[in-house]
Amino acid sequence: MNSTKLRLSLSLTAFLVLSLSGCGSIESAAQEDCTSIGWRIGSKGYEDCYRARLYERKLDYSNPPGDRPSPSMI
Numbered sequence: 703m704n705s706t707k708l709r710l711s712l713s714l715t716a717f718l719v720l721s722l723s724g725c726g727s728i729e730s731a732a733q734e735d736c737t738s739i740g741w742r743i744g745s746k747g748y749e750d751c752y753r754a755r756l757y758e759r760k761l762d763y764s765n766p767p768g769d770r771p772s773p774s775m776i
Contacts, residue, residue, distance in 0.1 A: 728763065732756040 726734075732755035733743075741748035 728759045729756065732759055 732752055735755045736748050736751040737743065739751075741751050
């Protein structure tokens with residue numbers, strides 16, 4: 703393998719790792735929401751906030767009621 707192909711594959715791998723590390727989960731986003739407004743992890747208010755934000759975010763990413771995914775034609 704020549705050095706150009708090696709550099710290209712290493713660059714592509716590094717790009718993929720960095721782009722995927724930016725993706726967070728719904729749980730981490732809900733946690734960030736509650737800590738950003740001042741709740742401390744473990745407090746009663748934080749737990750209530752976390753559950754509410756987690757529920758809201760799951761609703762945001764779910765399909766509308768009665769909507770079923772259709773099979774892809776590809």
